[in-house]
Amino acid sequence: MRLEDICHEAGVTLAYFDNELWQRPGMIIDELKIVFVNKSLSKEAQKRVILHEIAHLNHSKAQYAINPIKCENEANRAMIRALIREELDEGHEFNYIRFMNRHNLKTTTDEIMVVDEYFSLIG
Known part of the structure; x- marks a missing residue:
């Protein structure tokens, strides 16, 4: 898209x-x-940024002030979910390690979110 x-x-x-x-x-x-x-x-990085930032629309200033880490994690999760959904919609075989490498996702938290969102989308 x-x-x-x-x-x-x-x-x-x-x-x-x-x-x-x-x-x-x-x-x-x-x-x-x-x-x-x-x-x-890059265009791919711009897409990740856009998806992440759009997810912040769900956060109030008070929520962000109280718990910015939670808000950032929720925005990352929304971005990951959108990217996985796009990949599945395009009919690609999903490999979470390739997915994480392609999207520069490096943390354990990212990995947990990728696996969790993948199973959430296919289940």
Whole structure:
């Protein structure tokens, strides 16, 4: 799915910024419904950032202030779920190690989420 289509479905606008301006992957301003993405990232990395940031729409400022790690994990889980769903919809044989390598997922938490979301989607 095109990046613009992902944003359109979520009801947000996509905007890009230069890495020289700000050295982070992206962010969302939920009040304005705008996702900002670093344009120096690959398209695949941009997709991951967009899916992650869109998931933050489900978090209030209070939730994020109280437990930012939980909010970040929930956003990562939503991103992982969307990427796995896309891969399964395209009919690819799922191999979680290749999936994790392709999407630069490196932590034990990422691995647990990938396996959990995969079985959730096929079950």
